[in-house]
Amino acid sequence: MESKNPFSEDLIAPCGINCRTCHGYIRSKNRCNGCRHIDPEAGKARVNCKIKNCEHLRETESGLCSSCPVFPCARMKHIDKRYSTKYHTSLISNLEIIRKEGMEVFLAGEVSRWTCPSCGALTCVHRENCLKCGKSLYS
Numbered sequence: 001m002e003s004k005n006p007f008s009e010d011l012i013a014p015c016g017i018n019c020r021t022c023h024g025y026i027r028s029k030n031r032c033n034g035c036r037h038i039d040p041e042a043g044k045a046r047v048n049c050k051i052k053n054c055e056h057l058r059e060t061e062s063g064l065c066s067s068c069p070v071f072p073c074a075r076m077k078h079i080d081k082r083y084s085t086k087y088h089t090s091l092i093s094n095l096e097i098i099r100k101e102g103m104e105v106f107l108a109g110e111v112s113r114w115t116c117p118s119c120g121a122l123t124c125v126h127r128e129n130c131l132k133c134g135k136s137l138y139s
Helices: 074-087 091-101 103-113
Strands: none
Touching: 074 091, 091 103
């Protein structure tokens, strides 16, 4: 029997981060429901996000930055550099995979990418160790 993919399209932020792997989504206190969910009680960072509120993004059909005619813009390059350096993931690459291969292929790849090889738990993009077993994810 095939297991259900724990990742879904509605949890892919406009910038390409998989919100399901974000610490804000995973934590239990002041939990975020994902960047694409409309929530008047949302945290300040999500409400004020320059990428989510970009005027070009509103014009895209997909709601993703990869559909924007100026992709990758300076904002995307800035956040991609930070995520590539600090968290070992490229948001621009995520969006390019979605654009070239489709959302279904991207989400299927996320399963192995964000599953702890030691215990099988889903991991967090913002942590170097598995939240369940504590094993290093980059050794």
